[in-house]
Amino acid sequence: MISGILLKGYSGFYYVFAEGRVWECSLRGRFRIRNQEFLPGDRVKILPGTGNKGTIEEVETRRNSLVRPTIANVDQAFLVFACVSPTPDLNLLDRLIVQVAASQIKPIIILNKIDLGSLEEKNTAGNTFPADGLDFYRELGYELVKVSTKTGEGLAELQEHINGKVNVLAGPSGVGKSSLVNALSPGLELKTGDVSRKLKRGRHTTRHVELMVCGEGLLADTPGFSSLYLPHMKREELTDYFREFQDAGECRFADCQHHKEPNCAVKAAMEAGEIQQSRYEHYCQFLEEVIAAERRY
Ligand SMILES: Nc1nc2c(ncn2[C@@H]2O[C@H](COP(=O)(O)OP(=O)(O)OP(=O)(O)O)[C@@H](O)[C@H]2O)c(=O)[nH]1
Ligand SMILES: [Mg+2]
Ligand SMILES: [Zn+2]
Secondary structure, X not given: OEEEEEXXXXXXXXXXXXOOEEEEEEEOHHHHHHOOOOOOOOEEEEEEOOOOEEEEEEEOOOOOEEXXXXXXXXXXXXXXXXXXXXXXXXXXXXXXXXXXXXXXXXXXXXXXXXHHOOOOHHHOOOOOOOOOOOOHHHHOOOXXXXXXXXXXXXXXXXXXXXXXXXXXXXXXXXXXXXHHHHHHOHHHOOOOOOEEOOOOEEOOOOOOOEEEEXXXXXXEEOOOOOOOOOOXXXXXXXXXXXXXXHHOOOOOOOOOOXXXXXXXXXXXXXXXXXXXXXXXXXXXXXXXXXXHHHHHO
16 A cells, blocks of 8 residues: 545545555545545555556544645645735734644745735725735744746745645635646646626636645645634634734733733734734734634533
8 A cells, every 4th residue: 555645536536646646546435434524635545556546545634624725734824815906804814824823734925916016005095004015924923925926926935835845825716826826837727817806706716625746745726715714712822823912021910811901011012013903903803703602612
């Protein structure tokens, strides 16, 4: 038997990457009987048959899994946003950071479509972004790669992050996830499309999660989404995902939730401009959601 990684399931077949090539596999009967759900990224053992055919004999316990996008055992998640069209949804970005970090997956922020100009230039009217665009995430310790699938800028840097790892693209519809896969692996020719104003999603919007071989790594294209529930957690855990709050100093109450308490150092740091307002606002919103969810469990 040989070990491999499930790329996708399609029409009753499972495509497994093992020993440098793709195997078209069927399932051993007991998996069908148990009605076991497989996810792209699942580690499997296959029995090779003739040609590229094989059978999935075993599946390993998952190291991690994400709900949105639905995938297992990834090392790294690229949180993809466009600098314009559509403008970045920072609430979704902060949610994704929480979801991914809570599953011990490393997030890397991708800002695509930089050929269309920088965020600052587009920011004059109704400015909801910080003056430095998304650059402040770098100061928070997150990696940020600026790319354009049209000019090729940043793609070599992105490929280096992909190599040797299992990676997933996550983000809203129309930001250019499928275009990125095409730009990195031109042979794949995935369908991409303009975001239709009426439907608010791409015309050739991606509908399935699929891992693909991309240079020396694996990369999953996924359907875009605009809403995301936070993972289940205790309210105290939320500050783990807002690292900058740790440097704010001492609050009056040792168990301060940095929400409505008086003499809160985090709130003071936000008012002094040391913590981004958007980050603080999202934290407060997420905290309310986590507390509401606590009651349901
Ligand atoms: N100007 C510019 N347009 C881009 C760039 N990358 C992608 N696009 C365009 O953005 C649109 C959406 O691209 P897709 O790759 O389909 O977006 P997606 O993220 O896969 O969308 P979903 O599959 O719906 O989640 C297409 O019209 C692309 O041509 C870029 O770097 N610059
Ligand atoms: Mg797509
Ligand atoms: Zn506080």
